[in-house]
Amino acid sequence: MLATRIHRWKSVALGTAAVLVGLTVPALTATPAAATTTAYDSTYYKNAVGKTGTSLKSSLHTIISTGVSKISYSAVWDALKVTDQDPNNSSNVILLYSGVSRSKSLNGGDVGDWNREHTWAKSHGDFGESIGPGTDLHHLRPADVQINSTRGNLDFDNGGSAVTNGGGSKVDSDSFEPRDADKGDVARMILYMAVRYDGGDGFADLEPNEKVNNGSNPYMGKLSVLKAWNEADPPSAFEEKRNQVIYDTYQHNRNPFIDHPEWVEAIW
Numbered sequence: 001m002l003a004t005r006i007h008r009w010k011s012v013a014l015g016t017a018a019v020l021v022g023l024t025v026p027a028l029t030a031t032p033a034a035a036t037t038t039a040y041d042s043t044y045y046k047n048a049v050g051k052t053g054t055s056l057k058s059s060l061h062t063i064i065s066t067g068v069s070k071i072s073y074s075a076v077w078d079a080l081k082v083t084d085q086d087p088n089n090s091s092n093v094i095l096l097y098s099g100v101s102r103s104k105s106l107n108g109g110d111v112g113d114w115n116r117e118h119t120w121a122k123s124h125g126d127f128g129e130s131i132g133p134g135t136d137l138h139h140l141r142p143a144d145v146q147i148n149s150t151r152g153n154l155d156f157d158n159g160g161s162a163v164t165n166g167g168g169s170k171v172d173s174d175s176f177e178p179r180d181a182d183k184g185d186v187a188r189m190i191l192y193m194a195v196r197y198d199g200g201d202g203f204a205d206l207e208p209n210e211k212v213n214n215g216s217n218p219y220m221g222k223l224s225v226l227k228a229w230n231e232a233d234p235p236s237a238f239e240e241k242r243n244q245v246i247y248d249t250y251q252h253n254r255n256p257f258i259d260h261p262e263w264v265e266a267i268w
């Protein structure tokens with residue numbers, strides 16, 4: 001079952017098959033922050049719909065933390081080959097930050113390989129590669145080894161100089177700016193992590209803040225920039241498909257901000 005997004009002002013229902021294969025999905029997002037409805041509102045999100053603020057955040061935490069399956073860090077390799085498959089080439093994955101399509105078989109640690117990027121940097125809260133936040137597919141993406149290294153554990157903010165072969169991503173001494181097409185993805189991944197991990201499961205309570213240089217503190221900045229990125233780059237068919245694959249096949253939980261990008265503003 002797909003989270004068919006229906007915008008109230010248009011009542012556009014997406015073709016199920018088109019979403020599944022990540023192909024021709026009509027532009028969804030004249031107003032990304034406007035209220036949306038999905039096929040999951042009366043089921044999965046039943047206890048969250050209509051709420052705002054901490055009440056919404058708390059409700060979503062319960063929803064996305066219940067009945068979750070967790071995978072090992074080694075299993076993440078094969079999972080990413082499915083969740084991030086290039087819709088135009090089933091032998092490849094699409095890399096975060098650069099947008100490059102690269103062979104699935106080039107997973108590894110050498111120059112020219114792709115590896116497992118923790119979008120919420122694993123040092124921010126020090127969860128490492130532990131099963132849980134360290135292996136949560138909702139924020140793990142394939143990325144070029146060198147660009148992953150360039151991003152390191154930097155917070156997110158606008159500005160910097162162009163990353164080599166980075167597709168438009170930028171970096172400076174204290175922050176990383178993804179290319180435009182990945183800005184919203186990054187925002188929604190970070191804010192998913194903040195809702196999913198609240199300190200009740202042996203890991204740190206992850207939260208966004210307005211800073212850079214957060215170091216090993218369990219925070220990620222900058223919230224105001226992430227909110228703007230969520231608006232500027234609304235969920236794509238690729239992002240919606242990977243949310244669905246994670247829900248159906250791997251973790252059985254969803255990223256609420258891909259289904260309801262307006263919930264970012266409703267909480268923060």
Ligand SMILES: [Ca+2]
Nearest residue numbers: 181182185233
């Ligand atoms: Ca995007």
Ligand SMILES: [Ca+2]
Nearest residue numbers: 194197198206
């Ligand atoms: Ca949290």
